[in-house]
Amino acid sequence: MGDKPIWEQIGSSFVQHYYQLFDTDRTQLGAIYIDASCLTWEGQQFQGKAAIVEKLSSLPFTKIAHSITAQDHQPTPDSCILSMVVGQLKADDDQILGFQQTFLLKNYSSAWVCTNEVFRLALHNL
Amino acid sequence: RVCGGRNIMEWSIRHPACNYRDGLGLNKVGWSHKTMVSNKTECPKHSSNFLCLTASFSPFLLLLQYHVDGNRAMFYVEDATTANSLLKVSRKITDKDGYKVTVIMNSCPPPSFINTELRPEDLENLKQCMSKRFDGSQQALDLNNIRIDPDLVSLNIEVALNRKNSMQAVIKIIEENIPELVCLNLSNNRLYRLDDLGEIVNKTPNLKILNLSQNEIKTERELDRLKGLSLTELWLSGNPLCNHFKDQTAYIRSDGQVFSVIGFDIEVSPQPLPPCKTSYFPTDEIKNLILCFLQQYYSVYDSADRQPLLDAYHDGAAFSLSIPFSMQHPSKCSLGEYQKDSRNIKRLKDSTTRFRLLKHTRLNVVAFLNELPKTQHDVASFNVDVNTFTNTLLSFTVSGVFKEVDGKSRDSFRAFSRVFISVPAGNSSLCIINDEMFIRNATTEEIRRAFVAPAPTPSSSPVPTLSATQQEMLNTFSSKSGMNIEWSQKCLQDNDWDFDRAAQIFTELKAQGKIPDVAFMK
Numbered sequence: 001m002g003d004k005p006i007w008e009q010i011g012s013s014f015v016q017h018y019y020q021l022f023d024t025d026r027t028q029l030g031a032i033y034i035d036a037s038c039l040t041w042e043g044q045q046f047q048g049k050a051a052i053v054e055k056l057s058s059l060p061f062t063k064i065a066h067s068i069t070a071q072d073h074q075p076t077p078d079s080c081i082l083s084m085v086v087g088q089l090k091a092d093d094d095q096i097l098g099f100q101q102t103f104l105l106k107n108y109s110s111a112w113v114c115t116n117e118v119f120r121l122a123l124h125n126l
Numbered sequence: 127r128v129c130g131g132r133n134i135m136e137w138s139i140r141h142p143a144c145n146y147r148d149g150l151g152l153n154k155v156g157w158s159h160k161t162m163v164s165n166k167t168e169c170p171k172h173s174s175n176f177l178c179l180t181a182s183f184s185p186f187l188l189l190l191q192y193h194v195d196g197n198r199a200m201f202y203v204e205d206a207t208t209a210n211s212l213l214k215v216s217r218k219i220t221d222k223d224g225y226k227v228t229v230i231m232n233s234c235p236p237p238s239f240i241n242t243e244l245r246p247e248d249l250e251n252l253k254q255c256m257s258k259r260f261d262g263s264q265q266a267l268d269l270n271n272i273r274i275d276p277d278l279v280s281l282n283i284e285v286a287l288n289r290k291n292s293m294q295a296v297i298k299i300i301e302e303n304i305p306e307l308v309c310l311n312l313s314n315n316r317l318y319r320l321d322d323l324g325e326i327v328n329k330t331p332n333l334k335i336l337n338l339s340q341n342e343i344k345t346e347r348e349l350d351r352l353k354g355l356s357l358t359e360l361w362l363s364g365n366p367l368c369n370h371f372k373d374q375t376a377y378i379r380s381d382g383q384v385f386s387v388i389g390f391d392i393e394v395s396p397q398p399l400p401p402c403k404t405s406y407f408p409t410d411e412i413k414n415l416i417l418c419f420l421q422q423y424y425s426v427y428d429s430a431d432r433q434p435l436l437d438a439y440h441d442g443a444a445f446s447l448s449i450p451f452s453m454q455h456p457s458k459c460s461l462g463e464y465q466k467d468s469r470n471i472k473r474l475k476d477s478t479t480r481f482r483l484l485k486h487t488r489l490n491v492v493a494f495l496n497e498l499p500k501t502q503h504d505v506a507s508f509n510v511d512v513n514t515f516t517n518t519l520l521s522f523t524v525s526g527v528f529k530e531v532d533g534k535s536r537d538s539f540r541a542f543s544r545v546f547i548s549v550p551a552g553n554s555s556l557c558i559i560n561d562e563m564f565i566r567n568a569t570t571e572e573i574r575r576a577f578v579a580p581a582p583t584p585s586s587s588p589v590p591t592l593s594a595t596q597q598e599m600l601n602t603f604s605s606k607s608g609m610n611i612e613w614s615q616k617c618l619q620d621n622d623w624d625f626d627r628a629a630q631i632f633t634e635l636k637a638q639g640k641i642p643d644v645a646f647m648k
Contacts, residue, residue, distance in 0.1 A: 042147045061145045091145045121143050 010112055011073030011083040014105055018114075019066040026064075027057045032114050039117045052117075061091035066099075080115070081105040098122030206318070206342070244295050248283045253299050265332070266309035269296065273315070287315040288342075293322035301329040309335040313361070317341040324351035333357065340364035405510040405643065416510055416522055417647055419548075419556045424503045432496045438558055439488035440549070445495070445561040446484050463499060463535060464565055491561065499535065503528040504576045506642035513545070520556065521547045527568050527576040539568035539576060578640075599625055607632050613645035 004012075014032075021029050033039075033049040046052050068087040076082055083103045090096045104116035203209050213231045244252065255277045259268045272278070272285050285292045300307055307330045317323070317338065326333070336357055343349075343365040362368060407413035419438075426434045446469040449461045469483040485491045508526040515521070525543040530536055544563045551557035568576065592600065596618075603625065604614040609632070621628040635641050 042143065044148065059145060094145065097143075119146075121146055123143055 005075075007075040007081045008073045010105065011081050011103075012071060014081075014103065014112060014114075015068070015071055015083060015085055018103075019068065022056075023065055026059075027053065029053060029056055034108060034113050034115065037113070037115050037117070039119070041119045042121060061094075064089060064091045076104075079107065081112075244283070244285075244291065248281070249295060249299070251281055251283055252278070252285060252295060253303065256296070256299055257303075260304060264309060265304070265307055266311070266335075267300065267304065267307055268311045269315065270311050270337075271314035272296075287312065288317050288319070290322045294325065297323075297326050297329065300326070305330055306332050308332050309337075311337040313337050313339045313341065313364075315341060317343060320348040320351040327352065327354035330355075335359040337361040338365065343367050404639070405508075406512055407510070408512055408515060412512060412515060412520065413643070414647060415554065415556065416512070416520075417643055420508065420510070420524065421505065421644060421647075422555075424505050427495070428500075428502050430500070432492060435495060436488055436492050438556070439491055439561075440557050440559045441488055442486070443488045443491050443558055443561065444484055444486050445491040445563070447563050447565065449564070450566050460535075461540075461565060461567065463533065467494070499530045499533040501528045502531050505644065507576060518549055519547065520549070521545065527572050529577070539573045540565050541568040541572055542566075596623060599623065603628065607636075609641070609645045610647055613641075 030049055030053045033052050035048050039046040039052045046055050066089045071085045074082045085101045088096050089099050100120050102118045103114050105112050106115045209231050213229050287293050339361045346367055447467050448470045449464045449468045474480050485494045504527050508524055511523045513521040523545045527541050530538045542565045546558055547560035548556040548558050604611055618628045
């Protein structure tokens with residue numbers, strides 16, 4: 001852990017935290033967003049912590065499990081962190097689907113929050 | 127879950143992204159009990175991805191007799207729109223192993239398992255339902271979207287008028303209870319064919335108003351099934367056939383009845399088809415020329431040896447033959463013998479074969495004609511139309527019927543159409559440059575009418591010596607009737623030289639058009 005650049009450490013621990021929360025109780029995800037946060041979920045736009053949490057909580061599955069295949073992290077010129085995750089997920093009894101998710105993290109009141117998030121399923125022709 | 131008398135299993139099928147995207151609710155897909163692959167609540171392997179996709183089509187998509195055969199899943203769907211939509215999905219989706227799923231579609235008549243007869247108690251309930259929808263004061267029956275009628279649905283009675291059994295049941299109830307029906311509304315019943323509805327002709331003589339709007343009728347030819355109904359109003363809006371009409375004043379002809387389409391409300395103004403005229407000749411001179419030629423040509427053609435036809439053809443003449451293309455199995459009366467020489471260039475793409483099948487030079491032409499089965503033509507029934515004529519060219523089409531008198535197809539009746547292009551020849555005859563023949567089997571009507579007219583008396587037959595009285599009668603008869611001596615004589619002979627009777631018979635036959643043109647050739 002000491003060898004990795006700081007943005008990678010922050011990025012990967014954020015990612016781990018995010019999916020753990022998402023898979024256990026996604027209603028608790030509110031803490032990582034702020035009022036200026038934006039989420040684009042499968043093409044739908046949401047803005048603000050409340051709206052985002054409402055969307056994520058209202059997704060119709062009960063069980064969800066994410067498995068990360070790869071993640072990448074970069075520092076941005078304005079001292080934010082850009083993280084991208086590629087992986088697979090399985091909701092309830094559905095088949096396993098691929099997904100990709102991108103986060104922009106910012107240091108906000110000495111905590112790292114997500115200001116921008118984009119989620120897409122890896123589905124083609126559907 | 128089992129529901130209703132038809133044991134439909136309902137499955138909830140998920141679009142793969144339905145947990146993540148809005149607007150993709152759970153969609154039900156049903157199939158009948160015959161399709162059960164297993165009694166576990168899981169979709170067969172190939173179905174789940176495929177059916178996940180179909181969830182985006184319609185809220186209720188009925189796949190009938192779904193079954194898996196090896197690596198293929200097969201099922202029926204009821205309407206063409208759904209089938210076409212499913213076809214578009216081909217090779218755009220993958221199964222669980224990542225292989226692309228191919229969708230193949232064939233249209234077919236309703237399969238046998240669809241024929242679910244309505245039970246007697248169902249028929250009684252249907253009758254009750256229909257009587258509720260009947261307005262006695264107007265003699266009007268409203269069967270709009272009868273399938274979703276609450277009474278029928280609550281009793282689980284399936285009445286789909288686009289199926290033969292349902293339509294037959296409804297027509298029977300109409301026939302037995304309300305034959306004086308004036309107005310019938312069949313809109314929104316997914317009708318795509320009208321042959322079952324056609325049964326209603328003759329059962330409802332008073333039917334004047336027919337509403338077929340919002341159905342799936344694709345061509346105006348379907349309306350031919352309604353021949354015999356004397357409608358004053360026909361509603362067709364909301365059918366695919368409406369797209370064929372470019373403007374609001376388009377017309378449909380149906381058995382001589384002309385419908386005018388005004389804003390897709392149809393009024394019928396009966397107007398019979400003009401009768402079919404017989405042969406066309408631009409001048410009498412040409413008429414005599416051609417008829418004389420054909421008389422000679424076919425007397426040789428129908429004889430044992432066609433070699434003398436060489437005199438009728440130009441040195442560089444060309445001949446070809448074609449027959450209708452048919453996929454049916456050869457039968458006794460088939461045109462099999464002509465098959466190998468049929469030069470149908472719509473099907474023959476190879477230029478070598480096309481060249482080979484064209485008989486060129488009169489020797490080849492006549493040699494080939496001599497190989498064709500021996501025939502007997504009904505010259506009297508020929509229809510001759512002159513296509514074009516100039517001082518140096520005469521093109522005409524001959525159509526008629528002949529019988530094969532030997533070979534495998536002995537006694538088969540054929541109909542032919544033959545185009546000749548000819549130039550004048552010595553001794554005021556014709557010389558054929560091009561000869562193109564089309565042969566098909568004769569229709570029953572053609573067979574019935576063939577060879578009915580009295581066989582022409584060849585002028586070479588021995589003429590019995592006539593008495594002076596008979597001779598005089600003959601001349602008078604000939605000049606009065608216009609027929610030539612041979613035919614006049616035959617007519618008089620057939621009537622025992624009773625001038626008045628012969629004249630009467632002649633007038634009758636002439637009025638009926640039964641006297642061939644050759645009788646008048648002097």
